[in-house]
Amino acid sequence: MDRFHRIFPALALCLLPLAHADTRQPQPCDDALLASLAAQLGQQDWTLPHERGDESLVAAACKPWPDDPTLSVVTLAYRDAGDTTPAGERDLKWLVAKVDTQSGQLRERYDDYLGEDAALEIDAGSLWLDTARYHLAPDVRAFGVLVRSVARGASCPDAGFNELLTLVVPEGPRLRPVFSTYLYAWTTVKGTSCVMDSDFQSEQANLTLGLGPKQAHGYADLVVTAHVRAGRQEPVLRKVSTTLRYDGKHYPFDQFSTFWMRETQP
Structure with missing residues (x-):
């Protein structure tokens, strides 16, 4: 299978940020x-x-x-x-x-x-291990693997993504993936990236993970928070969060998440 073509309980959300x-x-x-x-x-x-x-x-x-x-x-x-x-x-x-x-x-x-x-x-330098306190259950601590691409990509994109984080949990002699998404993404808000004019605008999101106070099928909820900016050095424009519930096998979520984009917000 090619994945690239394809604290407990808590009273408040515990953020587990990954540094850039x-x-x-x-x-x-x-x-x-x-x-x-x-x-x-x-x-x-x-x-x-x-x-x-x-x-x-x-x-x-x-x-x-x-x-x-x-x-x-x-x-x-x-x-x-x-x-x-x-x-x-x-x-x-x-x-x-x-x-x-x-x-x-x-x-x-x-x-x-x-x-x-x-x-x-x-x-x-593309691989990095995340051993934050992902205590999904009393006897289950997940850890993450981050894959960062150095590909040049398309010459004139209207969106992009990188830093794919996959969380794995033990299952006998195996490790089983339960969650995967890109932690960095950007999208065009206005104009075209290849045209250097004042009309072009974009937004980028850096995602962090936290554990929610509730659980499903024995695993704590995951809370994904997007910190949205107009550029890497710009202040945060907004924070948008979504809660994921374990379905018994994994946390259903799109690797190419769009919940933070303006047109997809409720």
Whole structure:
């Protein structure tokens, strides 16, 4: 399946903001951990990803698990040795996992693919782990994986999106995605982006997640809040929120969310 073509209880909403990509702290992986993972995945000769992302291991992020110092969470984008498909056209293997920090042994995992195209291209800094306090149930703590594209995209777009966040929860030896959406989006309000005139106006939204005071099917509600601006450095024009209820399998939500746009607001 290609996902790219395709506190508890609380009295008030608890916001769990994700910093912008430019200010996120690095999440490097230890050489020994990468070597162990490569062996388990049938790969070899992995080195730390370079900025261009042209090695077998294209991107990697590792972070200690807050609830247990003996565990870490990792995410990798990689391809088989000898695959010379150019960047922007690759079908990269994608791993999200919990591992034993000392041995690198996989504990729980989720495997998928990142199919690159005009809108998605991965480099060494494209993956980032979010271990905020996503306590969806008393014994369930989710964590997030952020995928940031470096693709140039269309030459004259009227909208855009980036920073796809996916939340996963443990399910036996597997990790299961329960929520996914882009945390950054923009849209044209007036005019055309390619025409440099005074009529062009756009709005952008940065999304944050919080946990609501209610629950459904044993999982807390998710509250998605859009902070809407006329530009990255502009003040917030408005905040728009929507509440998601777990349906027993996932939180139904559009990856390309539009609830914050003017014409879609109630």
